[in-house]
Amino acid sequence: MGVFRDTEHLYEFLEDLWKHIVFESGMGDKMREYEVSYKYIITDPPGYLYVDPDTVITGEDANRNAVITMELSGDTIHQFWLKKISLPVALATRKIKAKGPIPKVLKMLPALKPVHEIFPEYCKKHDLPVE
Numbered sequence: 001m002g003v004f005r006d007t008e009h010l011y012e013f014l015e016d017l018w019k020h021i022v023f024e025s026g027m028g029d030k031m032r033e034y035e036v037s038y039k040y041i042i043t044d045p046p047g048y049l050y051v052d053p054d055t056v057i058t059g060e061d062a063n064r065n066a067v068i069t070m071e072l073s074g075d076t077i078h079q080f081w082l083k084k085i086s087l088p089v090a091l092a093t094r095k096i097k098a099k100g101p102i103p104k105v106l107k108m109l110p111a112l113k114p115v116h117e118i119f120p121e122y123c124k125k126h127d128l129p130v131e
Contacts, residue, residue, distance in 0.1 A: 002074045071098075078123075082130070
């Protein structure tokens with residue numbers, strides 16, 4: 001079993017985290033600057049997340065066109081934010097399958113550093129392991 005109990009637990013967590021990322025951490029402005037939107041196709045548990053500079057949506061409504069699409073497991077999401085796997089390694093080992101302009105994704109990585117720092121707080125809030 002993965003770190004998320006079920007799809008509902010995944011969605012609660014992702015909505016909370018990504019609303020912070022986009023609307024409070026300033027990532028929405030960076031996304032607008034780089035003209036980027038993301039669709040995440042998540043496995044184990046199955047789900048969708050769509051993020052653009054103005055929107056964070058989970059569920060079937062999130063299955064829409066985006067500049068960048070990433071397919072990954074819930075556990076890989078968790079490992080990425082805990083800094084247990086880097087995006088380049090995850091892409092190279094196919095833990096994350098990406099479509100779209102990957103250089104735009106890599107350009108955004110430095111802006112995510114503050115999120116890595118607060119991620120354990122979100123884990124505790126949503127009853128996820130921090131190890």
